[in-house]
Amino acid sequence: MRITIIQGSPRDQANTAKVARFFEEQLAQKDAVSAVRFLDIRSFNFPNWGMGEASKEDLALFQSGLVDADGLLFVVPEYNGRVPGAFKNTLDYFRGEYKKKPMAIATVSGGPFGGVNALYDFRDWAHYMEGILSPTKLLVSKAGVLFNEHGVPVEEHFNLNYPAFLDDFLWLTQKIAK
Numbered sequence: 171m172r173i174t175i176i177q178g179s180p181r182d183q184a185n186t187a188k189v190a191r192f193f194e195e196q197l198a199q200k201d202a203v204s205a206v207r208f209l210d211i212r213s214f215n216f217p218n219w220g221m222g223e224a225s226k227e228d229l230a231l232f233q234s235g236l237v238d239a240d241g242l243l244f245v246v247p248e249y250n251g252r253v254p255g256a257f258k259n260t261l262d263y264f265r266g267e268y269k270k271k272p273m274a275i276a277t278v279s280g281g282p283f284g285g286v287n288a289l290y291d292f293r294d295w296a297h298y299m300e301g302i303l304s305p306t307k308l309l310v311s312k313a314g315v316l317f318n319e320h321g322v323p324v325e326e327h328f329n330l331n332y333p334a335f336l337d338d339f340l341w342l343t344q345k346i347a348k
């Protein structure tokens with residue numbers, strides 16, 4: 171299976187990117203996964219829709235990351251109770267690419283609530299786009315202290331829950347993959 175990870179924080183110092191890179195490492199070790207691509211919205215920096223010209227090469231690159239994937243893993247922070255505007259703006263450049271695509275969402279927060287409002291926001295979006303969302307969620311709390319100096323996650327709730335989150339996403343993707 172080919173998996174694409176979408177990193178959804180626009181910040182230079184994004185904690186979400188660390189979580190997304192950790193998932194990339196984990197997925198690359200799975201026998202069932204043949205390739206992992208990483209789409210970081212910061213690398214594309216698409217202008218607000220209608221307010222500038224996005225590079226055709228970048229659009230094609232992002233689009234191929236969506237289309238070629240058997241499953242999409244979104245890793246997204248919560249900003250003011252929703253997904254970040256920059257993330258939504260990036261997604262808005264595409265549409266049919268999400269239809270019937272297996273997806274999972276991990277939301278990331280610096281606080282104790284794991285970005286639960288962004289989870290619900292994303293679920294509405296995924297439903298609207300007719301994606302097929304894994305029922306298993308992952309709320310990542312206290313993201314600033316999640317990893318130790320060696321990049322190892324040290325938060326009990328995260329360590330308890332991320333394996334099933336990834337396995338259930340792969341299970342769903344495998345069921346639907348061509």
Ligand SMILES: Cc1cc2nc3c(=O)[nH]c(=O)nc-3n(C[C@H](O)[C@H](O)[C@H](O)COP(=O)(O)O)c2cc1C
Binds near residue numbers: 184186248284285
């Ligand atoms: C503009 C902005 C709004 C934010 N709003 C929320 C929020 O509503 N709820 C929350 O738990 N954290 C909020 N945060 C904190 C993020 O959860 C925190 O930055 C965390 O590290 C994940 O975002 P990051 O990947 O950009 O670092 C906000 C951060 C920013 C920059």
